[in-house]
Amino acid sequence: MDFSALRTIRIAACDLNGQMRGKRLPVGMADKLGEGSARMPFSVLNVDIWGRDIEDSPLVFETGDADGILLPTKRGAVPMPWLATPSALVPMKMVHEDGRPFFGDPRQVLAHVLDRYTEKGWTVAAATELEFILIDDAGSQPLPPIDPLTGRALDQQSVLSIAELDAYDDFFTDLYDGAEAMGIPAQDAISEAGLGQFEINLTHQDAMRAADDTWLFKALVKGVARKHGFAATFMAKPYAEEAGNGMHVHFSVCDTDGTNIFDNGGPEGTPALHAAVAGCINAMRDSTLVFAPHGNSYERLVPGVHAPTSAAWAYENRTAAIRIPGGSHKARRIEHRVSGGDINPYLMLATVLGAALIGMEDGSTPPPPSEGNIYEIEGLPQLAGSWAEAIDLFENSPLIARILPPMAIRNLVMTKRQELAGFAEKPAEGHWLSWLEAV
Numbered sequence: 001m002d003f004s005a006l007r008t009i010r011i012a013a014c015d016l017n018g019q020m021r022g023k024r025l026p027v028g029m030a031d032k033l034g035e036g037s038a039r040m041p042f043s044v045l046n047v048d049i050w051g052r053d054i055e056d057s058p059l060v061f062e063t064g065d066a067d068g069i070l071l072p073t074k075r076g077a078v079p080m081p082w083l084a085t086p087s088a089l090v091p092m093k094m095v096h097e098d099g100r101p102f103f104g105d106p107r108q109v110l111a112h113v114l115d116r117y118t119e120k121g122w123t124v125a126a127a128t129e130l131e132f133i134l135i136d137d138a139g140s141q142p143l144p145p146i147d148p149l150t151g152r153a154l155d156q157q158s159v160l161s162i163a164e165l166d167a168y169d170d171f172f173t174d175l176y177d178g179a180e181a182m183g184i185p186a187q188d189a190i191s192e193a194g195l196g197q198f199e200i201n202l203t204h205q206d207a208m209r210a211a212d213d214t215w216l217f218k219a220l221v222k223g224v225a226r227k228h229g230f231a232a233t234f235m236a237k238p239y240a241e242e243a244g245n246g247m248h249v250h251f252s253v254c255d256t257d258g259t260n261i262f263d264n265g266g267p268e269g270t271p272a273l274h275a276a277v278a279g280c281i282n283a284m285r286d287s288t289l290v291f292a293p294h295g296n297s298y299e300r301l302v303p304g305v306h307a308p309t310s311a312a313w314a315y316e317n318r319t320a321a322i323r324i325p326g327g328s329h330k331a332r333r334i335e336h337r338v339s340g341g342d343i344n345p346y347l348m349l350a351t352v353l354g355a356a357l358i359g360m361e362d363g364s365t366p367p368p369p370s371e372g373n374i375y376e377i378e379g380l381p382q383l384a385g386s387w388a389e390a391i392d393l394f395e396n397s398p399l400i401a402r403i404l405p406p407m408a409i410r411n412l413v414m415t416k417r418q419e420l421a422g423f424a425e426k427p428a429e430g431h432w433l434s435w436l437e438a439v
Contacts, residue, residue, distance in 0.1 A: 003030045007085045009077070011038055011070060013092045014106050014215055015045045016415050017293070017438050018344040022070070022092065030077070033090060038070040045094060046104045046411045048422065049294075049438035054414045059104065068094040068102050075212040081178040082223025089219075091212060103405040106346035110211055112405060113354045121256040124207040124353055128214045131245040131341050132221055133238050134168070134196040137231040137436060142238045144196050145230035154196050157242070164191040165198075171228045175200075178220050184213045193306070194243035207251065207349060214247075214345035234439045236292065236340035237299035244300030244307060245341030249352060250325070252333040262332040267315065269324060269332050276334060277313050277322055278366035279359020280352060281381075284311040284321060284338065286397035288384035289416060290351045291338040295387045295423055296435045300340050303375040308338050310380035312370045319374040321383075338383070342439035347412070354403030391416050 003009065009030055012022030021044045029037070043059040053060050070092040080087045094105040101108040117124055136143040136153070144154040149167045158164045165172065172189060179186040185203035192199045200221075202213055218234055225232035237244040253261050253272070262273035292298055300307045306318065313322035323335040336352050358364075370377055384390035394400055395413045423431060 003027050003077070003088065005086055006088050008087045010080065010087065010089045011092050012089060013040070013045055013070060013094050014344065014346060015047060016104075016106060016344060016347070016412055017049050018106075018215065018218070019049075019438065020089075020219065021045060021047075030090070033070075033072050033092075036069045036071060038092065039067040040070055040094070041065050042068045042094065042102060042104055045102075045106075046415060048415055048419050049434055050422065052418075054411070054418055057411070057414055059411070068096065070094055073107065073212065075209070075216075078182040078216060079178075080223070081174070081181055082220065082227055089216075091216070103407040104411050106344050106350070106408075107208075107211070109404060109408045110208060110346040110350040110353075113350045113357070113403070114207060116357055117253070117353070122253050122261070124251055124253055125204045126207040126210040126249055126251040126349060126353075127202055127204040128210060128345065129199060129201045129246075129248040129250075130214065130217060130221075130234070131192055131197060131199045131247065132232050132234050133194055133245060134171075134198070134225060135231050135233055135238060137233075137433075140433075142233070142436070157193055157195055157197075158191050159193045161191045165189060171224060174227065175221065175224045178224055179217065182216060182220060184217050184220070186217070192243065194245075195239060197243060197245070204250065204252075207353065211345045211349050231436070233436050234341035235435050236294065236297040236342045236439075238436075240299065243305060246300070246307060246337065247339045247341045247343055247345075247348070248335055248337045249339065249349065250333050250335045251353065251356070252331070253356075260330065260332060262334070263329050264332075265329050267326065267329065272360055273324070273332065273334065274366055275360045275362070275364050276356035277324075277359070278364035279355045279357065279362070280322055280334070280336060281311045281313060281366055282359065282364060283351070283355035283397075283399045283403065285381055285383055286393045286400050287351050287355065289390040289394040289412070290347050291343060292340055292383075292387075292390060293344065293416065294342055294435055294438065295420070295431065297340045297342055298385070298387055301383060307340075308374075308383070310374065310377070310382050312374050312377065312380050313366060314370045314374065317370070317374065320370060324369075342435070347408075351400075351403060355399070358399065358402055387416070387420055391420065
């Protein structure tokens with residue numbers, strides 16, 4: 001990227017809640033970033049949603065709140081089209097002084113999982129589907145935004161409505177222009193089932209690039225919305241009576257010849273696909289915390305509202321947590337449908353792909369695929385029913401210990417316990433603003 005036309009740059013790494021943590025720098029410092037000149041405390045990537053240090057974390061006083069080194073990722077610098085001042089963002093990763101990856105950095109956690117695929121000669125392609133809701137957040141509760149054509153607040157759902165997309169045409173035009181400038185492969189946009197809710201899909205690509213682009217695209221959506229006089233939120237459930245925001249992920253795995261190892265030439269997929277499905281099913285309950293990381297997340301996970309509540313899989317069935325889409329056998333893939341829009345894309349992909357890999361390594365066999373309305377099937381393993389339960393399951397799971405580095409598990413558990421306690425002390429009417437700012 002040409003920095004000569006810029007006024008400022010930002011450097012940022014991703015914290016556990018998916019927020020950008022970093023610094024604003026003069027443009028002249030851009031050439032030195034690869035030398036390890038940028039430093040930031042390790043603890044900064046493991047703060048709670050209010051930006052507070054985690055009490056008793058060994059990253060803070062026990063180790064002197066030491067610095068890590070920030071290095072540019074391969075994603076490279078991107079423009080920040082939601083700002084008035086010409087600026088660029090340089091995504092960073094955090095390492096130790098000796099160059100070892102810091103596993104309190106969610107991006108490094110995903111890299112750790114993907115390295116295990118690389119050791120087998122495999123590459124992973126992934127795509128995300130991002131749902132978000134446009135809102136007026138000026139008051140103490142979320143309200144629908146103003147329709148730019150009528151001047152009135154939205155008052156009804158309008159699934160797959162072209163008229164609703166056209167009403168926000170200026171917003172979507174700026175959003176797609178911004179995505180193109182940032183190199184983010186945004187595909188189709190639709191109006192979704194919720195009030196003021198939309199979905200945009202990103203193209204299948206290298207899994208790390210997919211995670212990077214998901215993280216960046218969320219910032220772009222929120223920034224462009226502010227330019228247009230409203231807010232955008234990926235909160236799992238902004239309105240109790242409306243559909244919540246999900247973030248489905250599709251993935252496939254190719255061998256050294258570029259052959260999709262899930263493709264057997266037919267609709268059923270290969271034994272590798274079935275083993276990967278089994279891995280995801282086996283780890284799903286213990287992984288709930290990653291797919292539903294906030295208290296508000298559990299308001300979305302209720303039966304019958306297009307959010308999975310049980311660990312089941314099926315072919316071409318959107319009531320299942322794991323769906324095997326139809327279409328060309330060459331594109332045979334797994335769709336993981338559990339996550340809310342409020343997730344950290346690096347941790348979500350690390351957990352899903354790590355679980356699938358364990359299933360393939362162990363040669364696991366999934367239960368028979370489910371049919372019909374899965375919400376009505378009894379006896380299926382259930383996701384954690386509460387935030388507190390999810391934290392306990394995640395902390396004590398032998399499967400999670402096989403998927404994620406110990407530091408990532410410890411830090412996420414400590415962070416979520418502190419947040420759980422923090423929300424217990426806050427008035428309920430203020431909760432949604434905290435979640436809005438965090439996701």
